[in-house]
Amino acid sequence: MNQEPAPPVDVSLGQFQKLIRDMYFEKDQTRGVEGTFMWLMEEVGELSSALRGGTHEERVGEFADVLAWLTTIANVAGVDLADAVNQKYGSGCPGCGQFLCVCDDAEKP
């Protein structure tokens, strides 16, 4: 009677960016960067609210939405997110170059 939950799917940034592109790109391109940025800000506000007083499930949903809208803007701006994080963080902290950051707290990049 007990059902095992499905194992989590650890999607890659490239796969997620393609999913969002396939799902929404035509609308996103029509709306443009400015209009899409306003949607991102709305979702950031909802994330803030969920972090202050929401349930864990609400927070999970808001993180997904912020990530989706950030990805949408990346699609419109022609930025590859996997490439972006690999360039900036793939060789260690961009501040100190270490994989366990030793930057001063005020300097965390």
Place this chain on the structure above:
Amino acid sequence: MNQEPAPPVDVSLGQFQKLIRDMYFEKDQTRGVEGTFMWLMEEVGELSSALRGGTHEERVGEFADVLAWLTTIANVAGVDLADAVNQKYGSGCPGCGQFLCVCDDAEKP
């Protein structure tokens, strides 16, 4: 003489979240959600600026930073980003359920 660029690394959300956790978690936990959220907002502002007037390379760097700070908050809040996007977008658009969204433009989730 010509060097081929290395192939892009399509990191998974889980791998990236672990990278950021390993690199920064001790500081992040000490700073907490509120202080970390302010860093995220600073980076969102820099992304806005880069989208308005920056170079492509500057935009790439700012997308990476926003993603890193969003991931940092997820670490502090105990949210698994891969699980979050899989729950919300893994079965299609959360508004219409389709993999090519047919929601009304005003309703895009």
